[in-house]
């Protein structure tokens with residue numbers, strides 16, 4: 001589904017502090033599978049996810065999504081593809097403060113227009129599925145880490161994405177909540193979604209729901225299984 005060929009990414013290119021975070025990645029991500037990226041801090045996992053999720057462009061190399069080369073598309077096309085194809089769960093969940101949980105879930109759907117009432121209904125349904133119904137009207141800043149995470153997951157799913165990308169999703173969770181998160185991953189997989197996540201947590205890499213583990217070091221893939 002997603003093919004990376006020779007993907008390199010430099011930060012501060014041409015300056016004294018030039019740094020190559022990715023040094024040539026070849027990778028194939030199959031549809032409907034769960035892939036975990038692991039490796040030491042600074043090995044390039046997050047940078048790679050930003051390439052795959054069209055959040056940034058490679059310095060060189062190609063990213064193909066369903067046979068379409070997306071690495072060279074202009075920003076406005078990338079924005080559309082990002083919105084229609086990917087859902088993101090960021091490490092600190094990045095919920096907007098001052099608005100409720102359900103309003104946070106609705107935010108990524110606003111640019112697509114559509115009926116506000118139907119959208120609110122869908123957002124409530126997603127929160128119910130994640131057992132967050134009772135907290136739907138809580139302000140984001142009142143939520144615990146595990147609750148905020150489930151709101152972030154509901155938000156990632158609001159546009160019915162084919163691919164869900166999660167950066168260190170269990171970093172702020174205890175073991176019970178991490179296990180609960182993996183159950184949610186299993187459900188997303190059953191729904192046919194492709195899931196990509198980074199994790200330092202061995203429990204995540206070894207979980208039964210995970211199909212592929214990609215190990216990175218110093219901007220290259222050292223093992224893929």
Ligand SMILES: Nc1ncnc2c1ncn2[C@@H]1O[C@H](COP(=O)(O)OP(=O)(O)OP(=O)(O)O)[C@@H](O)[C@H]1O
Nearest residue numbers: 011012019021039040041042043044045046047048
């Ligand atoms: N915007 C940036 N400008 C300069 N350097 C950057 C930038 N973003 C990332 N880097 C560098 O690129 C390298 C890879 O970063 P990345 O966040 O991809 O690593 P990671 O494997 O996800 O690490 P962690 O496990 O700590 O999240 C790091 O050395 C980082 O300092």
